[in-house]
Amino acid sequence: MVKNSTIKNIDWITVILYLILVAFGWINIYAANYNPENPVFFDPNKEYAKQLIWFGLSLFIIWILFITDSKFYVAFSYFLYGLSVFLLFSVIFLGKEINGAKSWFELGPVRFQPVELAKVATALTVSRIISNYGFSFKKRKDLLKIIAVWMAPVVCILLQNDTGSALVFFVLALPFYREGFSGNVLILAVIGAVVSVFTIIYPNYLILSSIIVVIALILMYKTNLKLVAISLAIGIATLLLGLAIYAAIEKEYFWELLIVVATLASSTYILVVGIKKRQKVVYPILMFLWGAIIFTLSTDYFIEEILSEYQRTRINVLLGFKDDPLGAGYNVNQSKIAIGSGGLTGKGYLQGTQTKFNFVPEQSTDFIYCTVGEEWGFVGTTAVIALFLILMLRLIILAEKQHSTFSRVYGYCVASIFFFHFAINIGMTIGLAPVIGIPLPFFSYGGSSLWGFTTLLFIFLKLDTNRTELIR
Amino acid sequence: MGNINKRSIVIALIFISLALTFVLKLFNLQVYDPSYKSYAENNTRREIVTFPARGLVYDRNNNLIVSNQADYDLMVVPRELKSLDTTSFCNALEITKEELVELFDKMRTKLKYRKISAIKPSIFYKQLSAKQYGYLQEKLYKYDGFFVQRRTLRNYEYPYAAHILGYIGEVGSKDLKRDKYYTKGDYHGINGIESTYENNLRGEKGYKYVLVDVHGREKGAFRDGKFDIPAVAGKDINLTLDIDLQAYGEELMQNKIGAIVAIEPSTGELLSMVSSPNYNPNLLVGKQRAGNFSKLSTDSLKPLYNRPIMAWYPPGSTFKTVQALIGLQEGVITPNSKFECYSGYNVGRFHLGCHHHYSPLNLRQSIANSCNAYYCNVFRYVIDQPKNGTVQNGFELWKDYLVRFGFGYKLGVDFANENRGFVPNSKTFDKIYNKSWSSLTVVSMAIGQGELLITPIQMANMSATIANRGYYYTPHIIKSIENDTVPSRFLEKHETGIDTTHFAPVIDGMEMAVWNDELGTARMARIPGISICGKTGTAQNPHGKDHSVFIAFAPKDDPKIAIAVYVENGGYGSTWAAPIAGLMVEKYLNKEIQPSREWIEKRMLEGDLIHGKK
Numbered sequence A: 001m002v003k004n005s006t007i008k009n010i011d012w013i014t015v016i017l018y019l020i021l022v023a024f025g026w027i028n029i030y031a032a033n034y035n036p037e038n039p040v041f042f043d044p045n046k047e048y049a050k051q052l053i054w055f056g057l058s059l060f061i062i063w064i065l066f067i068t069d070s071k072f073y074v075a076f077s078y079f080l081y082g083l084s085v086f087l088l089f090s091v092i093f094l095g096k097e098i099n100g101a102k103s104w105f106e107l108g109p110v111r112f113q114p115v116e117l118a119k120v121a122t123a124l125t126v127s128r129i130i131s132n133y134g135f136s137f138k139k140r141k142d143l144l145k146i147i148a149v150w151m152a153p154v155v156c157i158l159l160q161n162d163t164g165s166a167l168v169f170f171v172l173a174l175p176f177y178r179e180g181f182s183g184n185v186l187i188l189a190v191i192g193a194v195v196s197v198f199t200i201i202y203p204n205y206l207i208l209s210s211i212i213v214v215i216a217l218i219l220m221y222k223t224n225l226k227l228v229a230i231s232l233a234i235g236i237a238t239l240l241l242g243l244a245i246y247a248a249i250e251k252e253y254f255w256e257l258l259i260v261v262a263t264l265a266s267s268t269y270i271l272v273v274g275i276k277k278r279q280k281v282v283y284p285i286l287m288f289l290w291g292a293i294i295f296t297l298s299t300d301y302f303i304e305e306i307l308s309e310y311q312r313t314r315i316n317v318l319l320g321f322k323d324d325p326l327g328a329g330y331n332v333n334q335s336k337i338a339i340g341s342g343g344l345t346g347k348g349y350l351q352g353t354q355t356k357f358n359f360v361p362e363q364s365t366d367f368i369y370c371t372v373g374e375e376w377g378f379v380g381t382t383a384v385i386a387l388f389l390i391l392m393l394r395l396i397i398l399a400e401k402q403h404s405t406f407s408r409v410y411g412y413c414v415a416s417i418f419f420f421h422f423a424i425n426i427g428m429t430i431g432l433a434p435v436i437g438i439p440l441p442f443f444s445y446g447g448s449s450l451w452g453f454t455t456l457l458f459i460f461l462k463l464d465t466n467r468t469e470l471i472r
Numbered sequence B: 001m002g003n004i005n006k007r008s009i010v011i012a013l014i015f016i017s018l019a020l021t022f023v024l025k026l027f028n029l030q031v032y033d034p035s036y037k038s039y040a041e042n043n044t045r046r047e048i049v050t051f052p053a054r055g056l057v058y059d060r061n062n063n064l065i066v067s068n069q070a071d072y073d074l075m076v077v078p079r080e081l082k083s084l085d086t087t088s089f090c091n092a093l094e095i096t097k098e099e100l101v102e103l104f105d106k107m108r109t110k111l112k113y114r115k116i117s118a119i120k121p122s123i124f125y126k127q128l129s130a131k132q133y134g135y136l137q138e139k140l141y142k143y144d145g146f147f148v149q150r151r152t153l154r155n156y157e158y159p160y161a162a163h164i165l166g167y168i169g170e171v172g173s174k175d176l177k178r179d180k181y182y183t184k185g186d187y188h189g190i191n192g193i194e195s196t197y198e199n200n201l202r203g204e205k206g207y208k209y210v211l212v213d214v215h216g217r218e219k220g221a222f223r224d225g226k227f228d229i230p231a232v233a234g235k236d237i238n239l240t241l242d243i244d245l246q247a248y249g250e251e252l253m254q255n256k257i258g259a260i261v262a263i264e265p266s267t268g269e270l271l272s273m274v275s276s277p278n279y280n281p282n283l284l285v286g287k288q289r290a291g292n293f294s295k296l297s298t299d300s301l302k303p304l305y306n307r308p309i310m311a312w313y314p315p316g317s318t319f320k321t322v323q324a325l326i327g328l329q330e331g332v333i334t335p336n337s338k339f340e341c342y343s344g345y346n347v348g349r350f351h352l353g354c355h356h357h358y359s360p361l362n363l364r365q366s367i368a369n370s371c372n373a374y375y376c377n378v379f380r381y382v383i384d385q386p387k388n389g390t391v392q393n394g395f396e397l398w399k400d401y402l403v404r405f406g407f408g409y410k411l412g413v414d415f416a417n418e419n420r421g422f423v424p425n426s427k428t429f430d431k432i433y434n435k436s437w438s439s440l441t442v443v444s445m446a447i448g449q450g451e452l453l454i455t456p457i458q459m460a461n462m463s464a465t466i467a468n469r470g471y472y473y474t475p476h477i478i479k480s481i482e483n484d485t486v487p488s489r490f491l492e493k494h495e496t497g498i499d500t501t502h503f504a505p506v507i508d509g510m511e512m513a514v515w516n517d518e519l520g521t522a523r524m525a526r527i528p529g530i531s532i533c534g535k536t537g538t539a540q541n542p543h544g545k546d547h548s549v550f551i552a553f554a555p556k557d558d559p560k561i562a563i564a565v566y567v568e569n570g571g572y573g574s575t576w577a578a579p580i581a582g583l584m585v586e587k588y589l590n591k592e593i594q595p596s597r598e599w600i601e602k603r604m605l606e607g608d609l610i611h612g613k614k
Helices: A004-009 A012-033 A047-067 A070-075 A077-094 A114-131 A140-159 A163-178 A183-201 A204-222 A225-249 A255-276 A282-306 A309-318 A330-340 A368-401 A405-429 A447-465 B006-032 B035-042 B086-093 B097-112 B130-142 B173-178 B192-196 B243-252 B286-298 B316-330 B363-369 B372-383 B391-404 B426-432 B443-447 B456-467 B500-515 B577-590 B595-606
Strands: A096-098 A101-107 A110-112 B044-050 B064-076 B122-128 B146-156 B168-170 B187-189 B206-212 B218-221 B237-239 B258-264 B269-276 B344-347 B350-353 B471-473 B478-481 B493-495 B533-539 B547-554 B561-567
Touching (some): A012 A047, A012 A447, A047 A447, A070 A114, A070 A447, A077 A114, A077 A140, A101 A114, A110 A447, A114 A163, A140 A163, A163 A183, A204 A225, A204 A282, A368 A447, A368 B006, B086 B130, B122 B146, B122 B286, B130 B146, B243 B258, B243 B595, B258 B577, B316 B363, B316 B391, B316 B533, B344 B372, B350 B443, B391 B426, B456 B561, B547 B577
Antiparallel strands (some): A096 A101, A101 A110, B237 B478, B258 B269, B258 B561, B471 B493, B547 B561
């Protein structure tokens, strides 16, 4: 039985948020499965019926998690980690390939994705390592240990060709940061990832221009307005000159080269001024500027020239361009049309036309947010965002209340994993993120993911019932 | 702790700023920027059902009898309706404003009760004429939410065989539940072969998905037609029917009530099946169907009633042939047995009358001359055989022969509404006579009267069985189905249990009935050059004048056609049924009527037993 003290200490706010999300998710899965041309009130073969069963099993999982002693999670974290890495590794050979990724075990009618277990186990393990006495990110040994623990599942998942799920693990950088990992490394990593993804989605000159704007802002903050104004003027003058030359001899403009030449001109000026006035701050800024420019251009070059056709296709699959009968961006476009057509208050429940009829792919799984957008409008989409934000912030607040480091780090891990799914899934449906097939927690149809997220959350809620104790 | 961790604030800010970014982007997408809304409207998918051409129907000589004609329904998608120029719309449809208002009211009521969907097309106006269609198609772009759907209607090449062919009608709610293939507004075969062979004839509906813009204009295939399913045309079928013979039969039967059934004995194939009065099958096609149907169904002469398979008649004297066969098989008589006839059959105070003829007659003569007393004797000898013990057992023995001849039960023809007729069993009489009855009580059945009732097709089957000397194939109308086989039950031989040798004297008697100048009752059926055998019947009928009955087959050896003709209230079998049967046989075997018999043909064609009767 679940102890009375446990029940008393359960954070009911989180539980209620969880229930609202699952319920609203189910309502939308129902809508996505509803066929207005042949309305059937309840078809036991449809996804919404199965999702009810998956939810029933989730309640059972929650009960199991609550009767388990908190110390178990610490004690068995290494074992669970070992098991999940083993499963992740063996699924490469024994798994079933679905949608190009070999990430599922299939036992008769039951399908199971070990990556869901791996998320929980890795979160528990990094929490345990960080909570070890004397742990510090500044110690090389500790750093290597934590990176190794983090890398092992990532490598296995990449080998399964399930890049989307592998990316989830990168979000653990957030709890690392909270526990003292260098912020700069974090920022550079994020910028690197964002830029390399964006070079594929957006044209280079757009990215280059935005980098320049960012650098100009930093310069303004670190030096003075005059320097920035003059250097920008030089840059624009060079740009115009270049345009004039182009107009004279050729018809097509080679924007990227123009921007690079213009930036070269203005940064030369900045360098001269910097040397003259002995302003050392300009060196790292210029280095960063040119680093970013070279990185951007080389990513593009790398993808276009060095990667083989086969590898390029892989990346396009990752970004969602491949499963796209009507060409690049079709899915995202349809998804945006569906959400956009919802308007302020939506078309009304079950009244959506875009999220039915196969206009939008994966309507009940990866693109479930489209149904929310179309049928519930801006009110509905904002409500979902608010619910997730409240949940994530609530998790941070709870994490900060923990007396034991283990529980705190784990809490951050949970919040961050939710954050990553939230960011990528919603981001891709509205065209702000690449199409990486990962589910929206509690919303998307599927037993494996619902159980995974439920387990992740409720282990933390169990730990939270012992928040005043030191769990080791 | 105590102090708030700075880095936790940073993380919280990351969460919040991303959420805000999303909200801003969503605000732009859903509220501020109207372009996505119009994209969505551009994006409406419409499912267009493509109806397959129904299978064609041919007769046994490959004459096309049923084909298809195009038909257009005006469809509406209620949600896409915008303001409408009613005047021009009414003009296009050739209806008044009031009628239009009524149509819209109907649509709204259906919407309210969820009979139709707001986003799915449903029929607004059925079966546009070609003129309406042409006019409307040009202006359709003006009428938002409307479009025209093509489907096929039946076209009957001959104004005959309505009962055999059946008709097409809208699927009812019961069938909608029973068969998931149909959706509301679909058509299916309701009667006749259209119904029996529905699954072969209907083909498979196709689905075409098109993108339509806000004005209901098609903007091309949805996803390049990836989800389209082409319609599969229905299978063509051949009937065993000879349409020329059928037409001739229907003409002969005009202004008479009754039925003709002609069978090819060696196969059980139905050559013609006339029900009179009848109607032109084209009356039940298209817009006029509802009106004509109610007119036909209230007609006192019941033209919709398919008499050959549904009407129960006493067989009358034609039944003496079977009686003779049972007697021979049971050994109670030989072909040379003679029975006295004293203007009828007399036992004590019991008297069953007969016409005047010389007496006694042997078997052959008794058939030719249709002696009642002869068959009363045969019937009673069969039942009262000592081996039977009781009258009940004797009657059951007799009854079982009848059942083997196909009486009393449905033959299993390929028409849904076949009747079984009526053959009583001993229990029936036990009930009526409180168990005290004898063979004499029920002796009227010996001459095809009394409780005995059979359908014209059973009668024709009896004739075919005699022609075959002892067996029959279940009569059927299907000859072949494209890429399919006919039901196997039509290839099964049914034995009557009567030895072939016993048929010779009976058939001789039937030949004499037509050809013997002295004794024959059916001399009107004579066809020079064709060895036709027949048996007349004059069936008493409590409702009026006797029914005129005749069965026949020809030629005597190697019969090609067996026939039964039943003319209600026609009097003697020789007056109407026999000459009609003769003409039918001649028409089938010789393709034309010889000049010497044209006067008979004329008399039959002009004979009117309906008008002026009342």
